[in-house]
Amino acid sequence: MCCTDMALAYVEAHAGWSEANTTPSLARDYSAFLSRAPDGSARAAFAVEGVRCAGCMSVIERGLAGLPGIAAARLNFSDRRLAVTWEPTAEPAIGAVLEALEALGYRAQPFDPGRLATAEAAETERLIRALAVAGFASMNVMLLAVSVWAGNVSDMTPENRDLFHWIQALVALPAAAYAGRPFYEGAIRGLRAGRVTMDFPITLGLVLTLAMSVAETLAGAAHAYFDGALMLLFFLLIGRVLDQAMRRRTRACAENIAALRSASATLVEEGGLRDVPLAELRPGARILVRPGERVPADGRVEHGASDLDQSLVTGETGSVPVRGGDAIFAGALNGNGALTVRVTAAAGASLLDEVEGLMRRAFDARSRALVLADTATRLYVPLVHAAALLTLAGWLVAGGGWHAALLNAVAVLIITCPCALGLAIPAVQVAAAGALFRDGVLLHDGTALERFAGIDTVVFDKTGTLTLPMPTLAEGPHDPQVLARAARLALSSRHPMAAALQRAGEGAGPFPGAQEAAGLGVRAVVDGVALRLGSPGFCEAEAEAAATLAAHPDASVICFRAGREAPVALPVRQELRPDADAVVGALREAGLRVLVLSGDRPSAVEAVARRLGVTEWEAGLTPPDKIARIEALQRAGRRVLMVGDGLNDAPALAAAHASLSPVTAAHVSQAAADALFLGRSLAPVLCVLAAGRRARRLMLQNLWFSAAYNAAAVPLAAAGLLTPLIAALAMSGSSVVVTLNALRARRTPSTLRPAAAAPARTAAIRAPAAAGGRP
Known part of the structure; x- marks a missing residue:
């Protein structure tokens, strides 16, 4: 059997591809999944299952690099999308890639957005069901465990204690068998491929704890550990559900880009x-x-x-x-x-394909940055299980026997139940997200708080970000009669600039018989007089338009002409947000570098930058230009916050260290941004920076406390000095301390007040020293 046939058989068996639910061309022809670059190289994307940690990325990329003809293999950790590129002279073999991934212990299939959405929805539902089962079971088992702990220090009879233990077993064993499947399956796949994945130590800890608890229950012992096993499973599943939610958000970006593409x-x-x-x-x-x-x-x-x-x-x-x-x-x-x-x-x-590629590469780069929670999880599991293994070996060497050795090894696993560690990051994220919501900021991604904490450079788009999204008629001495007729004529146009005149009208209706000329403007005949509203050429008002632009360099013009009367050029501009100058001033005072990067014409961008006191600005930038400027800043060691709203800002928002968009932004930009802000104020930029610094500080405090708790508790448990009651009280106490500390994030500084109040508030967002230095 050839590689392609083997891969097809695997996909049909494991991914549900069959004659019944798939078209024959999709099931038997992989050419639809290949794309060709101008240099002749082929590229294909794969959806990979079973990727659990950053270590999986290197395993997959190194494993595929040795295949004949493979030029590059890059895995996006966020959406589990593997991009494989073949040499221009090589014949692309998708089947060989699928076979190699299977040998490494991963399920994969050619990337199909429709199937990916269905598979992600099914996986999310599965994880939520598992989380619900684990949470419900852990609460009930914990109630029974508290009764046993209290009874052990009072007058509970051994018969009642054993009954409680058996009830715990009846609840815990089926719940753990069902809720732990995502970990068991990952561990088994890894072992079949000859690898030890992150799922293996988790599975080992769960199985050992449950087995030891059953053995202790059979022996009529005073203690069992069903509650600790289920709590561990519950907190680990919370992490899996949050991870799945982040992958759905990443896929939303691709779907919004796809909506711009014609079929x-x-x-x-x-x-x-x-x-x-x-x-x-x-x-x-x-x-x-x-x-x-x-x-x-x-x-x-x-x-x-x-x-x-x-x-x-x-x-x-x-x-x-x-x-x-x-x-x-x-x-x-x-x-x-x-x-x-x-x-x-x-x-x-096309340019749209280039934008999509830029966003994909930006998400690839971001997915490789480990945040605090990832780092803590990567260190926690191997260290805890190593401590339990050393405890087991130590007691055996000391002659304590298998029973005492296993009992104390399991006690180490229980005492280090990651309640405090599991709460250390999410509790701060929830509290900070609530505080930001009260300040008009909707946080997309809790991990973005850590990125907001490190910002030292803020890049603004102009249109719709520094300015309000809807244009308005510029102030000036306008003839009321001209303005009234222009406003009525504008009611027959769908052009955004005409909308500015519509709002300047006094409630009168449109002129009857008005017609819109494609790409030019609106015309009507009123009382025998031809009226026109539109571009300078349409109204024969080029000279008047040039004079108006010279007087209003940051504005656009819409022209009006009535018969043989002299034409009028009306300036229309997008006004700055009310507090834009105060916010930009506060950012500079706090030591942050501020830039304006816009696709608008130079005169309009220069006028806005000069008014805000920003010396670094560029105009006429395309999406590749913007992302190139941001990448250059980040190569120089800057941590960039991108604030933008347009479709052309989406790649830059994804590429920046952190990103923020107004809620009026394009859907693609909303999906790419880490947070959205409401209203006309720009002060949420300061809010997210202050919230990020405070949240990161609280997260680190919680992690250090959790580490100190485990450092003190593990030696005592390994020495057999802690009873389960004391261990339970210690775990509960550590969780309470972590939660109370996290609640301090609710006091996040709110929006910036006018310039007079800015100095007192900018200390909260003082910029950290940049590795690249200030140019």
Whole structure:
């Protein structure tokens, strides 16, 4: 049997691929999962099951690196997506990759977003059920255990004590058998592949504790340890559920990007029009983009005119007029005119594909950064089980016998039940998230608090971030009669700039018979007078528009003309957020470096930067440009907070050390950001930095306390000096101490007050020293 057939048999057996639920082409042809780069190299993505820790990444990547023709293998720990690239001269063999992964102890299948969503939903449901069972069982077993502990120091008879132990066993054994399956299965797969995974010591501890408890119950002993085993399982499952939730969020980014991609294109041929899959488009082809459709590929307009939402490129929420000769990009939303476009970059090479690739690489890089909880978990399990093993060996060497040796080894496992450790990080995250919510910040990811704590550089987008998302008419001496007629005409337009004039009207209705000219503006005839509202060219107002822009360099213009009267250019701008200058000033005073990176034109960006006192700014940046600037800062040792809202900001938000978006941001940007903030104020930027520093400090305090508790308790348990009652009281006490300390995060500093109050508050967000130094 060849590698491909073996892999297919494996996938059909373990992933449910069969004739009944899969199309024949998907089940027997892997070519749909391959993509080709311009240099001829092939690339494929795989969904890998069984990845539990950062060590799995190196195992998989090293294991695949030795396969013939493999140029690179990179695993994203966040969404378990494995990207494999073959050499240009090599024949890609997906089956060989699947077989190699199986030999390493991992289930895998070619990456299919639809199947991944279904599989993740099923796994999440399975983990939540296991968590519910473990939580319910641990509470009931703990109640019985407390009764036994109290009875051992009072007048409980041995018969009643044994009855309580057997009831605990009846509850704990089935619950542990069901709830522990995610760990048991991972341990067994690893052993079959000749590896010891992180699931193995967990499984070993659970099985030994339960077996020892049953043996003690059979012997009529005074103590059993069912409660400790279930508590351990409960806290470990909490971590698994949170990890699964984070993977769903990462996948949401990919889904939002996919929503911008057209599934097909309308090809213009000599014989007429033909709908073709996007994969069939080639550079040089001519396509038709109808009103309301998304542009399927990068190209240049040959015929037609329209307004396009190109926020993916510029970040500007306003539509951009395009006509013959203008370049347009995949993912842009066509407005009100049909366009004939000559394709310059098709599927796989468009700007949208580049944005998606940038976001994937950004998440790859972030997934490799271990946070405090990961580090603590990686150290805890091997150290605890090593201590238990040494206790067992020590008592055997000392001649204590197997019973005493096993009893004290299990006591070590119980006394180190990670209640305090399990609460050390999540309790702080929950308290800090609640405090931020009261300040108008919605935290997507609790681990982001640790990243907010290290920020020393803040990068702002301009449009929709430093400014309010909706444009307004600039203040000035406007003729009321002109403004009233322009506002009524604007009611017949869908252009965002027209919306600024609509709000300036006084409630009058639109002119009857008004018509919108695609990509140009709105026209109407009122009392025999032709009225026009739109672009300078449409209103023959180029000179007036140039004069208005010279007086308002940070504004855009919309022009109005009535018959033979002189045209009027009205300045429209996006106003700064009310406290933007105070927030930026507080950031600089706290020692943070502040930059503005925008896709808008230079004059508008310069005006905003000058008003805020920001000396470092760049304009006209594309998504690759933004991510390149952020990566350069991070290579210099800076820890960057990106604050942005546009589609073009999404890769930069993902690549930054931490990220923040307004709740009005594009869906892709919301999914990529670590937190969202509500309202018109920019002060939440200061809130997340203050909350991050306070939360990290409390997390470290909790971890140090947990470490000190275990350092003191383990030697006593290993020496046989602690009774289960004392151990239980110690565990409960440590959890209470950790929880009370975590509640201090609820006193997170709130929003920044005006500049007069800023100095007293900036101490809470004082920037740490940057490795790269201040330029």
